[in-house]
Amino acid sequence: MAQLVVAPSALFAQAEAGQGAVRPYIHVYVAYGIAWLLVLMWAWRISRMTKRAAANAPGPQREVPDSGR
Amino acid sequence: MGVGVAALFVMHWMVAFWVPTEASMGVVQRIFYIHVPAAWTTFLAFGISAVASAAYLWLRDERADAAAAAAAEGGLVFGAVMLTSGPLWARIAWGTYWEWEPRLTLTLLLWFTYLGYFLVRSSVADRRKGRRLAAVVAVAGSLNIPLIHVSVNWFRSLHPGAVVIKPDGPTLHPDMLTTLLTSAAGFACLFLGLLCFRYRAGLAAEGAGRAETDGEGAAQ
Amino acid sequence: MNGFRATWLFAVKDLRTELRSGGRLAAMGAFVVLAAFLFAVSLDRTQVPGRSAAAGLLWLVVLFATTTGAGRAFDAEEEDGAFRHVLASPAPRGAVFVGKTAANWVLAAIVAVLAFFAVTAFLGVRSTGPLAWHGAVLLPGTIGLAVVGTFFGRVSSHSGLRDALLPVLSFPLLAPMVFFGSTASARVFLGRPWSEIAGPARLLWAFALGSLAAGAVLFRHATDE
Numbered sequence: 001m002a003q004l005v006v007a008p009s010a011l012f013a014q015a016e017a018g019q020g021a022v023r024p025y026i027h028v029y030v031a032y033g034i035a036w037l038l039v040l041m042w043a044w045r046i047s048r049m050t051k052r053a054a055a056n057a058p059g060p061q062r063e064v065p066d067s068g069r
Numbered sequence: 070m071g072v073g074v075a076a077l078f079v080m081h082w083m084v085a086f087w088v089p090t091e092a093s094m095g096v097v098q099r100i101f102y103i104h105v106p107a108a109w110t111t112f113l114a115f116g117i118s119a120v121a122s123a124a125y126l127w128l129r130d131e132r133a134d135a136a137a138a139a140a141a142e143g144g145l146v147f148g149a150v151m152l153t154s155g156p157l158w159a160r161i162a163w164g165t166y167w168e169w170e171p172r173l174t175l176t177l178l179l180w181f182t183y184l185g186y187f188l189v190r191s192s193v194a195d196r197r198k199g200r201r202l203a204a205v206v207a208v209a210g211s212l213n214i215p216l217i218h219v220s221v222n223w224f225r226s227l228h229p230g231a232v233v234i235k236p237d238g239p240t241l242h243p244d245m246l247t248t249l250l251t252s253a254a255g256f257a258c259l260f261l262g263l264l265c266f267r268y269r270a271g272l273a274a275e276g277a278g279r280a281e282t283d284g285e286g287a288a289q
Numbered sequence: 290m291n292g293f294r295a296t297w298l299f300a301v302k303d304l305r306t307e308l309r310s311g312g313r314l315a316a317m318g319a320f321v322v323l324a325a326f327l328f329a330v331s332l333d334r335t336q337v338p339g340r341s342a343a344a345g346l347l348w349l350v351v352l353f354a355t356t357t358g359a360g361r362a363f364d365a366e367e368e369d370g371a372f373r374h375v376l377a378s379p380a381p382r383g384a385v386f387v388g389k390t391a392a393n394w395v396l397a398a399i400v401a402v403l404a405f406f407a408v409t410a411f412l413g414v415r416s417t418g419p420l421a422w423h424g425a426v427l428l429p430g431t432i433g434l435a436v437v438g439t440f441f442g443r444v445s446s447h448s449g450l451r452d453a454l455l456p457v458l459s460f461p462l463l464a465p466m467v468f469f470g471s472t473a474s475a476r477v478f479l480g481r482p483w484s485e486i487a488g489p490a491r492l493l494w495a496f497a498l499g500s501l502a503a504g505a506v507l508f509r510h511a512t513d514e
Contacts, residue, residue, distance in 0.1 A: 023161065024095055024096045024097035024161050025096060027097055027100065027157045027158070027160065027161055028096060028097060028099050028100055028157075030157055031100045031103060031104070031153065031154040031157045031158065032081075032100075032103060034150065034153045034154070035103050035107065035150045035153075035154060038146050038147075038149050038150055039146060039147075039150070039259065039263075041146075042142070042143070042146045042263060042267075043263060043266075046263060046266050046267045046270055047266075049267070049270040049271070049273075049274055050266070050269070050270040050273065052274065053270055053273035053274040053276075053277050054273065056274075056277035126510050174464070174468075178460075178461035178462075178464050178465075179461065181457065181460075181461045182458075182461040182462070184457065185454070185457045185458040185461070188448075188450060188454055188457060189444065189445075189448060189454065189458070192448040192449045192450045192454065193447050193448050193449070194449065195447075198447060199447075199448075201510060201513065202444050202447060202448075202510075202511060204510070205444060205507050205510050205511050206444065206458060208507060209440070209462065209503065209504075209507060210461070210462065212462070212499070212500070212503060
């Protein structure tokens, strides 16, 4: 009778211990993932700013050719 | 910037395959190799922003303001990296996501100070005045930076004591120190590279904006 | 014009205006009593003993009241453009700042005394340590709060976000002051020896005087037209 009670709780403890072994890895991957995400977002913002500034920059003035009419 | 990216790839290899696992905290300690360099980069960024802001207040040179804004933006980004990686590390290492101890807390406050910098910049109708007031906020906020380092020595806290910047030298295992310094170099080079691009983009945007205004004035 | 004399004149002018109209002080005083009341009501004192919360609540109440009041320090002069004349006067900008801060500090000190009695009354707390020690902690604390509140009150007055922006700008700088202040006040409430209180009190003084000096230097950049 005692074994019937102990065995499932031992399995449960083992499953929890397994999860405990995985959890630090999850934290590490999430931390590194967030770091790269933030840096790449900043890089993307800078590239958008650069493109917008280039698009709005005053270009060289072009003379419209005289059609002669 | 290329050097920075390369160094960070090397760092990732070192963290994944080379550096030994720390005995007491286990594998989660590897967050240390982005958390601490992100912290150093944050302070570097906010320091550059404060100096450039002071230069802008003194010289009224738009280039100093562009540098200050670019550095402040970088500080917010790397500060966010630090403030997210720290709790992820702390939860496993010390059992709590956030510990109200001075260094983490004051770094969070510094982050909000520079958020205020951008709020002032964008919410004042007169752009020049907005930039000047933002520069004042940056200089005033920089007073927090030495207080952060002093607080680590003043209060006994959960946050690890200064294991690298100590009078008698760093106390890390040599392989860990190598990995940390590689990561720090990578972060610094990456930040400085992005800073240059952001600075140029800011100046170009300012020039385009001024040309537009001049064009409107000429048309009138 | 001599800087000290200018400081004195601006401080007296602001206080005289405040005594005549009384609006700001009355509002800050009412805020303090009501806030202390609400904090006491919202705390479950079967779980949180009043003495554990008294110091923190005292400092929060003083922080909010001082920030709100200091943010309005320039309103009267801005409304009719009188502040431009103030800036055009021969008085050094630093003296204008210190004078206004001194006036705000007087209001903050009055409010801090009121807050102390309101918080201790509503929480049913008696201080084990002497009242003079509370004064020794609140004195540099209120100076620091007045300095930062006055300075960023001026900065945020130019912004469209104004009242929402002032706490964002000032609270990060004031948080260490509140931390040290509430730590020191809590130790006085608990009757700890002065040797345990002196450290945080010294840091409060360092912060107060350092921020006053920095504010006096930076103020002209916050007022250049």
